[in-house]
Amino acid sequence: MSPPPLSARTAAIHLLFALTLALCIAPATQAHPPTTDPLPSWNEGPTKQAILSFMARVTKEGGPGFVPVEDRIAVFDNDGTLWPEKPVIQGAFLLDRLKTLAAKDPSLKQRQPYKAALEGDVAYFMEAGEKAVMELIAATQANQSDEQYEAEVRAFFKSARHPKLDRPYTELAYKPMTELLDYLRANGFQTWISSGGDIDFMRVIAQKMYGIPPDQVIGTHLKKKFLAKNNSQGLWIEPELDALNDKEGKPVGIDLHIGKRPVFAAGNVRSGGDVAMLEYSQGQKGPSFQLIINHDDAQREFAYQEKDNATLTAARANRWNVVSMKRDWKIIFCP
Amino acid sequence: MSPPPLSARTAAIHLLFALTLALCIAPATQAHPPTTDPLPSWNEGPTKQAILSFMARVTKEGGPGFVPVEDRIAVFDNDGTLWPEKPVIQGAFLLDRLKTLAAKDPSLKQRQPYKAALEGDVAYFMEAGEKAVMELIAATQANQSDEQYEAEVRAFFKSARHPKLDRPYTELAYKPMTELLDYLRANGFQTWISSGGDIDFMRVIAQKMYGIPPDQVIGTHLKKKFLAKNNSQGLWIEPELDALNDKEGKPVGIDLHIGKRPVFAAGNVRSGGDVAMLEYSQGQKGPSFQLIINHDDAQREFAYQEKDNATLTAARANRWNVVSMKRDWKIIFCP
Numbered sequence: 001m002s003p004p005p006l007s008a009r010t011a012a013i014h015l016l017f018a019l020t021l022a023l024c025i026a027p028a029t030q031a032h033p034p035t036t037d038p039l040p041s042w043n044e045g046p047t048k049q050a051i052l053s054f055m056a057r058v059t060k061e062g063g064p065g066f067v068p069v070e071d072r073i074a075v076f077d078n079d080g081t082l083w084p085e086k087p088v089i090q091g092a093f094l095l096d097r098l099k100t101l102a103a104k105d106p107s108l109k110q111r112q113p114y115k116a117a118l119e120g121d122v123a124y125f126m127e128a129g130e131k132a133v134m135e136l137i138a139a140t141q142a143n144q145s146d147e148q149y150e151a152e153v154r155a156f157f158k159s160a161r162h163p164k165l166d167r168p169y170t171e172l173a174y175k176p177m178t179e180l181l182d183y184l185r186a187n188g189f190q191t192w193i194s195s196g197g198d199i200d201f202m203r204v205i206a207q208k209m210y211g212i213p214p215d216q217v218i219g220t221h222l223k224k225k226f227l228a229k230n231n232s233q234g235l236w237i238e239p240e241l242d243a244l245n246d247k248e249g250k251p252v253g254i255d256l257h258i259g260k261r262p263v264f265a266a267g268n269v270r271s272g273g274d275v276a277m278l279e280y281s282q283g284q285k286g287p288s289f290q291l292i293i294n295h296d297d298a299q300r301e302f303a304y305q306e307k308d309n310a311t312l313t314a315a316r317a318n319r320w321n322v323v324s325m326k327r328d329w330k331i332i333f334c335p
Numbered sequence: 336m337s338p339p340p341l342s343a344r345t346a347a348i349h350l351l352f353a354l355t356l357a358l359c360i361a362p363a364t365q366a367h368p369p370t371t372d373p374l375p376s377w378n379e380g381p382t383k384q385a386i387l388s389f390m391a392r393v394t395k396e397g398g399p400g401f402v403p404v405e406d407r408i409a410v411f412d413n414d415g416t417l418w419p420e421k422p423v424i425q426g427a428f429l430l431d432r433l434k435t436l437a438a439k440d441p442s443l444k445q446r447q448p449y450k451a452a453l454e455g456d457v458a459y460f461m462e463a464g465e466k467a468v469m470e471l472i473a474a475t476q477a478n479q480s481d482e483q484y485e486a487e488v489r490a491f492f493k494s495a496r497h498p499k500l501d502r503p504y505t506e507l508a509y510k511p512m513t514e515l516l517d518y519l520r521a522n523g524f525q526t527w528i529s530s531g532g533d534i535d536f537m538r539v540i541a542q543k544m545y546g547i548p549p550d551q552v553i554g555t556h557l558k559k560k561f562l563a564k565n566n567s568q569g570l571w572i573e574p575e576l577d578a579l580n581d582k583e584g585k586p587v588g589i590d591l592h593i594g595k596r597p598v599f600a601a602g603n604v605r606s607g608g609d610v611a612m613l614e615y616s617q618g619q620k621g622p623s624f625q626l627i628i629n630h631d632d633a634q635r636e637f638a639y640q641e642k643d644n645a646t647l648t649a650a651r652a653n654r655w656n657v658v659s660m661k662r663d664w665k666i667i668f669c670p
Contacts, residue, residue, distance in 0.1 A: 070548065146590065190550075203594050213405065214594030215525075215550075224590060226583040226611050233618040235590050248561040255481065255559060255570050257592060259538050259549030276561050283568040 024175065024334035038183040040330075041176040047291075047328045050321050051180070054289045058263065059187050065287040067263055069188040074264035075218075075254060075277065076177070078195035078202055081268045081293050082210060083172045084162070086302045087122045090197050091133065092169075093156045095120065097140040114139075134220065134241050137198060142222055142239035146200060149237060153204045165333070173209045176329045177266075181210055184264065192262070194218040194254055196246035196273055218253045220245045246273045251280035261288075268293035272310040282318060290320035297325040300332045359510065359669035373518040375665075376511040382626075382663045385656050386515070389624045393598065394522050400622040402598055404523040409599035410553075410589060410612065411516070413530035413537055416603045416628050417545060418507045419497070421637045422457045425532050426468065427504075428491045430455065432475040449474075469555065469576050472533060477557055477574035481535060484572060488539045500668070508544045511664045512601075516545055519599065527597070529553040529589055531581035531608055553588045555580045581608045586615035596623075603628035607645040617653060625655035632661040 023041050042048040057065035058072070079085035098117050101108060108114040113136055116124035125133050141149055157170050165172060181191045193202060193212055199219030206212040223238040245253040254262060254277065265281035267274020269292060278290040292315045296303050306312070315322050325332065358376050377383040392400035393407070414420035433452050436443060443449040448471055451459035460468050476484055492505055500507065516526045528537060528547055534554030541547040558573040580588040589597060589612065600616035602609020604627060613625040627650045631638050641647070650657050660667065 070542075199591070200594070207405075215592060217594065221591065224587050226586040226615065228583075228611065228614060233614060235586060248563075251561040251570060252559050256534070256556065257550060259535070259552065276563065279563060279568060280561065 023331055038186065039176065039179050041179055043328055043330055045328060047321050047323055051183075051289070051291075054264075054287070055183070055187055058287055067286060071260060071263060072184075072187070072189040073192065073258055073260050073262045074181075074184045074189045075192045075194045075258075075262040075266070075281070076181070077267040077274050077277070078193050078197050078219075079268075080270050080295065081266055081274075082174060082177050082193070083169070084165070084301060085268075085270065086304070087163070088125070088133075088197075089162075089169050090137075090201050091117075091122060091125055092160060093153065093201065094133075094136050094140050096156055096160065097152065098136070101140065134244065137220075138222060138239040138241070141198070142237045144237055145232065146224060146235045146237055150200060150204060153201055157205060167333075170205055170209060172333060174329075175331055175334050178210060180266075181212070185211065189264065190216060192216045192218060192254075192258065194245060194250050194277060196220055196244070198222075199245075218245055218250075218257045220249075246271075248276045250274070250277035254280065263287070264289045264291075266291040266293070267311070269295060269306050269311045270304065272306060272308070272314075275311055275314045278314070278320060279318070282320075290315075290318065291323060292320050293323045293325065295325055296327075297329075297332070299326075301325060358666055373521070374511065374514050376514055378663055378665055380663060382656050382658055386518075386624070386626075389599075389622070390518070390522055393622055402621060406595060406598060407519075407522070407524040408527065408593055408595050408597045409516075409519045409524045410527045410529045410593075410597040410601070410616070411512070412602040412609050412612070413528050413532050413554075414603075415605050415630065416601055416609075417509060417512050417528070418504070419500070419636060420603075420605065421639070422498070423460070423468070423532075424504050425472075425536050426452075426457060426460055427495060427498075428488065428536065429468075429471050429475050431491055431495065432487065433471070436475065469579065472555075473557060473574040473576070476533070477572045479572055480567065481559060481570045481572055485535060485539060488536055492540060502668075505540055505544060507668060509664075510666050510669050513545060515601075516547070520546065524599065525551065527551045527553060527589075527593065529580060529585050529612060531555055531579070533557075534580075553580060553585075553592045555584075581606075583611045585609070585612035589615065598622070599624045599626075601626040601628070602646070604630060604641050604646045605639065607641060607643070607649075610646055610649045613649070613655060614653070617655075625650075625653065626658060627655050628658045628660065631659050632664075632667070634661075635667045636660060 039048055039051065057063065058067040060066055076082055079088055083089065095117050098108070098114055102114065102118055109118055113124065113128070117136060161168055162172060184191050191212055193206060193216065195202060197219050199217055199221045202219055203214040203217050206217050207214070221242050223240045223242040224235040225238060227234055227236050243249060243253060261284035262281045263284070265278045267278055281288050282290055292311060294312070295301065312322065314320070374383055374386065392398065393402040395401055411417055414423055418424065430452050433443065433449055437449065437453055444453055448459065448463070452471060496503055497507060519526050526547055528541060528551065530537060532554050534552055534556045537554055538549040538552050541552050542549070556577050558575045558577040559570040560573060562569055562571050578584060578588060596619035597616045598619070600613045602613055616623050617625055627646055629647070630636065647657065
């Protein structure tokens with residue numbers, strides 16, 4: 001008996017799978033021979049072309065746009081720029097921790113914001129914004145050593161899965177963006193994260209997922225204090241915000257950690273959280289590149305907009321490059 | 336007429352000069368062939384031997400003390416560890432700035448701490464400690480853009496000279512320490528500064544003097560705020576302390592910027608400012624190395640102690656390596 005004929009849709013799915021597999025099993029290299037496409041997951045079009053042209057310009061020694069290697073700084077937002085933010089993955093971790101806490105203290109189930117979190121009311125936190133999320137972070141993350149916290153984050157990433165995409169969060173790096181990170185590094189760029197997320201949360205996965213070491217992660221963080229030798233010797237997390245690395249806080253964090261304006265900056269449409277960072281990058285003397293990811297692909301990822309449309313308005317006014325996930329990306333995740 | 340015979344003292348001075356010149360004109364290399372002494376300005380003895388043994392141990396692949404390259408983090412205090420602190424050089428910059436301010440507002444000459452600074456009363460600030468110095472820093476450094484501040488620091492370093500050693504501050508890196516920095520980097524270490532000094536002040540000179548890029552400088556800093564595009568677009572320095580990177584603040588700063596405990600940490604005797612940093616380094620799992628510079632060479636640099644002797648007490652208790660500048664260093668500065 002011969003196998004049943006494939007429907008056109010099934011054939012298309014098979015083809016898509018073969019394509020994404022081919023894109024994902026290629027070895028990650030630090031240097032691309034010039035004949036190889038460094039961004040194979042990007043469709044041809046103005047966005048990809050702008051990236052390639054920019055790179056040719058800043059690496060051309062003696063050219064008018066040449067940028068010395070020591071100034072080749074690239075910064076990336078994380079949630080919605082390098083991995084999904086529906087739900088915000090740190091929110092999922094919080095929920096996990098809250099469940100553990102509520103099992104010990106059931107009164108939490110009646111108090112906000114614990115109640116909303118425990119009921120899986122992600123929209124509550126999307127509405128309440130980063131500051132409200134920080135209150136929860138303090139409640140779930142503080143009053144312990146940073147080593148204990150790191151162990152909890154590691155344990156979370158070992159077992160947790162994305163509720164809709166149904167795979168570990170650590171497999172959800174956007175493939176076109178990890179290619180872009182590789183491409184930048186192959187051309188002498190330092191690649192940094194500057195995110196509203198917690199710095200230590202991201203540090204647990206940044207090296208493995210993005211090739212970004214802990215010292216190149218900038219994020220929101222609570223205060224810590226040093227406990228001397230006779231008192232366990234290490235850092236203790238306090239229930240108090242030290243720095244909120246979002247909106248106008250992003251240039252401040254970048255300056256503190258890097259000490260230079262980034263030549264390349266990437267963020268995304270959702271909260272306007274990356275506008276200041278991209279403005280800061282564009283304000284430097286000499287060439288620079290700004291990239292905004294627009295989530296417009298409900299089929300392969302998510303489609304959503306920004307209430308006041310501030311990010312796309314700024315992108316238009318400042319001629320930033322806007323990625324349409326639907327149009328510009330061949331694949332979004334590795335299969 | 337033949338030249339007059341040299342006295343023994345003059346001959347010794349000539350010999351010393353020839354020696355230091357030979358040490359300083361050797362090209363700085365990133366890799367040392369095994370037959371070359373990587374620390375030529377260090378006298379043979381237990382301190383130099385301890386450094387060499389430690390390096391052999393942590394770089395021996397498969398050995399019990401092997402440290403992977405990504406964990407090879409070294410941190411150095413700056414004042415009194417990499418360059419002199421008599422006077423504290425940032426204090427000299429402050430004085431310079433205050434003179435400019437006092438020329439515009441003569442009433443400053445009657446008010447403390449301005450009065451003490453303007454009268455060159457360095458001892459006042461040595462006594463009052465880092466926090467008092469920070470008040471002056473805010474008065475002289477804040478309420479301007481960080482680019483303006485950087486320009487002022489650059490201008491200072493172009494013309495200012497050390498009052499006793501009579502040469503530009505930028506020529507006062509301790510030669511044995513720049514050799515040590517080179518040696519660590521040649522063996523895969525990242526070399527960081529973690530100092531009580533102002534982060535942006537140090538960033539102006541760290542690359543050229545020590546080979547340390549801006550993103551590997553950790554220091555005290557004031558708050559900054561981002562001014563958006565329609566308001567000059569950049570960072571504005573506020574007259575408020577954000578972080579004091581001294582004593583227990585040093586492990587906190589290291590964690591924020593690096594995210595790992597340092598394997599190698601170096602500080603000096605004066606204020607106890609480096610004890611917590613060295614404890615933090617020693618508290619990590621696996622091998623680590625702690626170095627304390629003791630200023631005991633009144634002839635070639637300065638000799639001074641610590642009131643409560645806390646640093647040397649901690650060094651003895653924790654078996655840290657103590658450098659006697661007099662005994663361990665062949666030369667201190669390049670001629």
